[in-house]
Amino acid sequence: METAGKGAVSLGGTIMAHSNHAESNGAAKKVAILIENRFSDLAVKILRTALQQANAAVTIVGSRMNEEYQSAQGTLLIRPDATATEVSAEDFDALVITGGSIRTNPNVVRLVTDAVIHNKWIAAVGDGPQVLIEANELAGKNVTGARAIRKDLENARANYLDAPTIVDGHMITARRPGDLPIFAATLLRSLGLNVDFPDTADHEWWVLGEAWGGSSRKEIVQALNMAIVGERYTLEEFKHYLYRLTNRDFHLLLEELCDVKRSHVKRLENRLRSAFETEVSWQARGSEAYATLQSWLQASDEIAILRRVLGDLQTGVVDAYRLCHQLSDPLTADILDVVEHDLSEYEQRLAAIYRARLKAHLQPPLPTTVPAVH
Numbered sequence: 438m439e440t441a442g443k444g445a446v447s448l449g450g451t452i453m454a455h456s457n458h459a460e461s462n463g464a465a466k467k468v469a470i471l472i473e474n475r476f477s478d479l480a481v482k483i484l485r486t487a488l489q490q491a492n493a494a495v496t497i498v499g500s501r502m503n504e505e506y507q508s509a510q511g512t513l514l515i516r517p518d519a520t521a522t523e524v525s526a527e528d529f530d531a532l533v534i535t536g537g538s539i540r541t542n543p544n545v546v547r548l549v550t551d552a553v554i555h556n557k558w559i560a561a562v563g564d565g566p567q568v569l570i571e572a573n574e575l576a577g578k579n580v581t582g583a584r585a586i587r588k589d590l591e592n593a594r595a596n597y598l599d600a601p602t603i604v605d606g607h608m609i610t611a612r613r614p615g616d617l618p619i620f621a622a623t624l625l626r627s628l629g630l631n632v633d634f635p636d637t638a639d640h641e642w643w644v645l646g647e648a649w650g651g652s653s654r655k656e657i658v659q660a661l662n663m664a665i666v667g668e669r670y671t672l673e674e675f676k677h678y679l680y681r682l683t684n685r686d687f688h689l690l691l692e693e694l695c696d697v698k699r700s701h702v703k704r705l706e707n708r709l710r711s712a713f714e715t716e717v718s719w720q721a722r723g724s725e726a727y728a729t730l731q732s733w734l735q736a737s738d739e740i741a742i743l744r745r746v747l748g749d750l751q752t753g754v755v756d757a758y759r760l761c762h763q764l765s766d767p768l769t770a771d772i773l774d775v776v777e778h779d780l781s782e783y784e785q786r787l788a789a790i791y792r793a794r795l796k797a798h799l800q801p802p803l804p805t806t807v808p809a810v811h
Contacts, residue, residue: 466493466530466628471548471568472515473500473539478508479614479765480535480562481515482650487621490649491630498524500542510763520544526551530628531558534565546572553607560609560624562617566590569608579605581612601767614762615770618646641712643766651765654713660760661709662718663809664773665702667756670806671749672698678742686790687743694783701776708772741803743791748804750784759810 468488470481481497488495499506499517506515521544526532532552539545549572552559561569566582567589569575575595581603582590590597601616602609602623609627611620619642625631647653652660675695682688706717757777761770792799 466491466630467496467528468493468531468533468628469496469498469519469524469529469548470533470535471498471521471539471545472506472517472535473542474506475509475538476506476513476515476535477563477614478510478512479617479651479763481508481513483617483646483765484533484535484560484621484624484649486649487625488630491625493625493628493630496524496529498548500539500544521548524548526555526557529557531560531624533624534559534561534568536563536565538564540568540571549574556607558607558609558624558627560611560620562611562620563613566595566610569593574608578608579603580608580610582610583612613770613774614651614765615767615774617651617765618642618649619767621645621649641768643712643764643769646765652763657764657766657769658709658713658715660764660773661705661713661769664757664760664776665705665709665717667753667806667809668698668701668705668776671753672702674749674805675746678746681742682739684739684790684794687739687787690783690786690790691746697779697783701772701779704772704775708769712768740795743787743794744800744803745805747784747787747791748802749806750780750787751802752804752806752808753780754784755808756810759808763810 466488470484472481485495485497496518497515498519498521499515500520502517502520504516506517508514521539521542526548529552532549534549545568549559549568553572553574559569561582563583564586566575566580567586569580570589570593573593575590575593578595579598580590580595581598581600587597599612601619602611604623604627607627609620609623611617622642622645643652643654643657672695675691675698679688679691679695682691709715709717754777757773757780761773761777764770764773
């Protein structure tokens with residue numbers, strides 16, 4: 438984990454710059470959750486539940502009163518309590534930004550700007566920090582956010598840190614759904630609300646996330662098994678391809694990729710056993726035998742093998758990304774993020790070999806697997 442620079446401390450997966458300004462008084466805290474269509478299901482569900490359980494008054498703020506807002510995964514349909522047009526930053530102790538698509542609403546930008554002026558807490562997750570970019574409030578700040586907006590944040594002169602949650606002044610930011618339990622707990626503590634906020638980085642945050650309506654134990658175990666099935670199947674498939682390859686560069690890259698996949702399987706299985714005290718499902722174990730059969734039934738032409746490996750890497754990248762962003766378990770999400778990053782890197786390296794060999798006769802990848810996650 439990166440540090441947040443001078444004066445920063447690490448606290449339970451959270452990097453806190455300066456002080457956390459925790460407030461405590463008898464008045465009920467008032468928090469506005471800003472939403473737009475395709476808002477994050479898990480972000481709104483977890484944050485609203487966590488705040489309400491801590492006896493905070495939550496107001497859902499949208500752009501229009503005569504519209505129901507649909508979440509990105511379709512699990513929530515919400516009608517707002519108010520709009521950014523009539524509310525004021527002074528009405529709340531904190532603003533929560535669950536997505537960046539609202540950055541085009543000038544009333545939201547005005548609300549965020551006023552919140553900064555009045556030293557209100559601003560919490561943004563995923564691409565939510567884009568609103569802070571629009572409000573010109575990130576220069577010199579330690580922040581995090583979705584990987585896709587890292588360059589945007591750096592161009593706004595923010596100091597991007599790849600950590601679950603960053604606190605700088607009255608600003609709290611997080612990267613993805615997996616960070617939500619830490620992010621929500623940090624917001625509650627910052628507002629002086631009661632929450633069991635552990636000081637150990639290896640705490641099982643998914644338990645807290647589940648209590649707030651996030652991913653259940655069953656859902657996380659299913660996701661881990663799904664990832665193991667994919668990695669075990671393709672590992673066995675790629676091992677059998679090695680015997681048929683004559684191109685040295687392709688052979689070396691595939692050997693290297695097999696080692697990487699072995700490390701993925703080991704990390705995923707260790708997570709399954711250590712955190713959830715369960716063994717790999719029979720489907721995951723059976724995937725190896727099926728991959729062996731499939732690899733021998735398929736054509737042995739080296740170009741066809743190259744196309745199949747490339748296609749299966751593409752499937753693996755997308756599945757790992759989707760699984761990572763459907764879970765509110767920080768440690769499992771971290772493993773899946775590594776899987777996605779590794780497979781994406783090998784996809785690019787393999788694509789370079791493919792283009793060099795076929796030149797003007799390129800054909801699309803030929804996956805043997807289908808997406809497991811939608």
